[in-house]
Amino acid sequence: MDELFRQMLRIRRVEEALAERYAEQEMRCPMHLCIGQEAAAVGVVSALAEDDRVFSGHRAHGHYLAKGGDLTAMIAELYGRASGCSKGRGGSMHLIDTDAGFMGSTAIVGGTVPVAVGAAWASQLRGEGRVVCLFFGDGCFEQGVMHESMNFAALHRLPILFVCENNHYAVYTPLEERQPGRPIHAIASAHGLHVQELDGNRLHTVRTAADEAVHRTRAGDGPQFLELHTWRWREHCGPDIDDHLGYRAPEAQADWLARCPIEQEAARLRALGLLDDIGRQHIENAIQHEIDCAFDSAQRAPLPRVEDMYRHLHGQ
């Protein structure tokens, strides 16, 4: 579990570094940070097998890294480099690392939902035994395609995990202005999915629930649904903290900050005697070193060549 703590911390530090350097205006693309939501990414993805697949949406850095996506390639992508994970065509909202099983994240809310279901269908048809895991937000749940997709997944009992990171906001709009007062997971349950609702900021809880869900779906129980309550710490899009805008209650904000997934896990590990200050510092140092190297190498990578712009529209 030590390793999972490290992964959460790594995602946090990577995003903090991105935020810090974003002001240099060299990463010229919209960027949605998942700081505060790391337990969902790490807790769920760690329950998957290496060969399983992950899809995500606009807020995907954490999912990409948790699945083992190449850090340098991601940063290079943000810098618009030819060596970026999407060869400079995607930016932060379009990440992919097929070697790692991270099959794509896209910018249209709901866009990857059916695509992930299709990947699960392929796994079933080919008898691959692969599980597909799809991350999306509470806002995404409002899209019709979500319901069409759950229906198909339930109908064919596909090996897929629907993971709703409910951070209670879509951009600046609270859940109450977009959905009536009923739980999200209850709808998934009515669609015939096996559901669990939990505190998404507790790594341990998330991991346990994900283990069960992955086990069930791999065993043929059909689609599983996790509703993870969590909180985004920074602005919806961009590097800053935007508490001054006042769209979220300061008490809620303070409450969620106190429930930092990383510090909660750190405390748990400490209590178990699995982590101390020196150990943590080691981890921090190693992460910092990795990040520095990745930025360094990404920034030194060449920009894409003009003549390559037309490549990859069609095959051959």
Add this chain to the structure above:
Amino acid sequence: MDELFRQMLRIRRVEEALAERYAEQEMRCPMHLCIGQEAAAVGVVSALAEDDRVFSGHRAHGHYLAKGGDLTAMIAELYGRASGCSKGRGGSMHLIDTDAGFMGSTAIVGGTVPVAVGAAWASQLRGEGRVVCLFFGDGCFEQGVMHESMNFAALHRLPILFVCENNHYAVYTPLEERQPGRPIHAIASAHGLHVQELDGNRLHTVRTAADEAVHRTRAGDGPQFLELHTWRWREHCGPDIDDHLGYRAPEAQADWLARCPIEQEAARLRALGLLDDIGRQHIENAIQHEIDCAFDSAQRAPLPRVEDMYRHLHGQ
């Protein structure tokens, strides 16, 4: 309740007449008959006030007639006449009679769903106290727009009745090939709608449930959902009986035929002493006369003029 029996019988006889004359190839448009489903149309619509609104889809004759839509104008529309209820532009799949409060039916499955919700929203915003009633099928429930629409209706507590005529088939495809084994109304309930599930072939039951639903939604309880189990007797599209194709179990077919909404209601009325052979014959005769006149007048109506084809694309 005598009048409701008459209305069901009238819809049945109108459609039988349409079916009979369809072979003449003068009604040159696709046509979806609701024979066997008359109790849903009449039972629900009779619970509405005159000023309330109805929307429907491709199988709309019964809803149009139950709401008081002009019979001659409907038949003229099927014959492609200028005097048709949609001025010859719509045919069977695009009916409207704004005077009667029948606000439109269209050919894309799911197409009128949000439109009806918008009409309910308008009623609420303007404080009109009008209820909107929307008919759709079990297949339509699979469309994402259905779920988006229920969400919005529940969020704003709109005065709307969602009426699902579950005839267990979409064209030739049974429910089991399209949806997992869970009830439709349970999903609506999870969306926060007040739901009732019932036998849609029993006029009385339908009417009672509709009364309650209309009352509730008019009182501000928000959207209501009725799942009415029923059965289409004829082919999906066209005038014929297609039992020979074997896509529906003969036992199910026989069972549902025995549960004819009209004969069940006739039996009830007889038992109550409210209907006898002579009374029924009177009703039949009057209906037959009305139908003959309507066909006569529709068929004698002029075809649209060539130069009018371009009218009504835009206003003015």
Add this chain to the structure above:
Amino acid sequence: MASNPLADISPSPAVHEKTGIEAINDALVLCLQRDPTTLLIGEGVPDPKGIFGTTSGLRQRFGPQRVLDMPLAENALTGICIGAAISGLRPIMVHQRIDFALLAMDQLINNAAKWRYMFGGQARVPLVVRCIVGRGWGQGPQHAQSLQSLFAHIPGLKVVMPVFPDDAKGMLCAAVADDDPVIFIEHRWIHPLRGKVPTGYFETPLGKARRCREGSDITIAAFSYMTLEALSAARGLARLGIEAEVIDMRSVSPLDVPAVLRSVAKTGRLLVADTGHQSFGVAAELIARVTRQGFDHLRAAPASVTLPDLPCPTSHAWAGHYYPTAATIAEQALQVCGVRIGEAQRQELDKLQPDTPTDIPNPDFRGPF
């Protein structure tokens, strides 16, 4: 219109006379047979009517896992097919009406068209979407659109519209074999058309036009069903001393502009006939391209014959005015050629008017669906 005016120019030796429906069914059988990753899905695919017969027998033959119906959820199902495609399968999706594809524009345009490009070539979407254009028998405003122009505008989508049975077969095979998404548009009046079709598996390259008739006075470039009307028009024009070259464009995107330019270099005149609406349509693109690249060849202003900019009204009384015919094409061609329409011309144009009711392709065609 049900007999193939091209019967004599079919190429191959081992051929059978088939309808468009049979040719498409053939292609599907062969594709499902030769590649076990091919899937066929759509509302009605395995049902007793089998998408106008084009999918009949396939479920029985290839099983319910590979040949299946779907819920009424066009957008998700398109995305699901994209997901299957990037995972190594080759789905063929069917819409009984192209109008239903409008529900799936997000997945088609934002995902299918861009997936390969936006991920730098690390994934591919071998997806075919068969869409049927539902002309006739009062299909009306929401069941009779011909929307090729919308898809053709999107980089990353290929759009094809075969007419003749041999092309329907060969181009469907090529579409399924293609590693990129192809919108395969079938005008339903090509379904009953008969023609010689080579047996066995073969691919007809996408993006290549086919000259159906030689002529020296005017080039008529036609899309889909309009090719048949153009060939009739050409016969009428010939009787008036005008030799039209008729080109069946076959593909909308890629568009075979060179083929048209070659012809216009000879004829100096261009008329484009398309099954879609006039404005911002396929005809405009071809005219603009030929004008840009072949301006010096043009001896007269190019023209087009298309649907009006109007939703399709249902009444059969309007069908003959809404849909242009061989007579409309011939009349436009005469105008492009600068021929005054006198008595002889009027008589010939009248002869080109259809002899079946204008809302059906032939007397065998029956409603309601």
Add this chain to the structure above:
Amino acid sequence: MASNPLADISPSPAVHEKTGIEAINDALVLCLQRDPTTLLIGEGVPDPKGIFGTTSGLRQRFGPQRVLDMPLAENALTGICIGAAISGLRPIMVHQRIDFALLAMDQLINNAAKWRYMFGGQARVPLVVRCIVGRGWGQGPQHAQSLQSLFAHIPGLKVVMPVFPDDAKGMLCAAVADDDPVIFIEHRWIHPLRGKVPTGYFETPLGKARRCREGSDITIAAFSYMTLEALSAARGLARLGIEAEVIDMRSVSPLDVPAVLRSVAKTGRLLVADTGHQSFGVAAELIARVTRQGFDHLRAAPASVTLPDLPCPTSHAWAGHYYPTAATIAEQALQVCGVRIGEAQRQELDKLQPDTPTDIPNPDFRGPF
């Protein structure tokens, strides 16, 4: 690009200098004020950023019933607005990116565009859909499309693309007052543009182009933001002795072909500049129409400057190659005019290259959104 090159030709007396954002906000205030049936809805409408400031303050002023946010459900919400519109309200819907409107194509094309016609004029859909084209700062393949061609092909939809603040205001008022659906497309690089805007409520007719510069040698017909690039190009061309007439088309559908024909009758040459993709796009339609109706005026093949047929790649390194500039337009114009590009021309073209980074309209423009 943030200063209005047209500052001198603004017409009205009671005017204020405003940005496009302020002009649109003005129009919304006036429309909500004068007609209580007007509604404003969209993701982000009442939020602290207020759709780039265009909707700021409106909720406070007109209340949460008339100015509201919405769930992420573009298709249903479009249908809901249609339902409200046929019930006597006038909804204005906003998409922060036009790409999101692709989720609503069914409701826009099958319903909004056809409702009045298919019910024989017994209902109407006074709906405005504001769509923002998101160029710049790495918006990438799914957030930077310019899809006017798709909407313009559909009979029943009006499509407008104002550039200057006074038009943005006047045309938005006219769109809201219109009894039919209007797709109102705002290129986001027109938002910061400053210009003189008349005070008070006024409507600028939809469907009319506006001549921004007189010239005798070539007509440059431009859509949306490309008008600004065309005006810069014209200044460069003037220094090379070529006087370009620049027409801001303002509307895509209806398309003001007569205005272009009048100009081409004088200049004999046409170049069309559009913000969308090349093929099957808006430029093709205008070229085709002018060629058909003004063939005898044309002294050279018309040309166009558009986006390539390629999804928008994210890397800023490609922005300058993906997006054409004033230099691209000037170079094309020289070619249409048959001017060989020598040293003098090359120098002038170089001067027309933008001096800000090519992924932002001006130095004030910042990411991330």
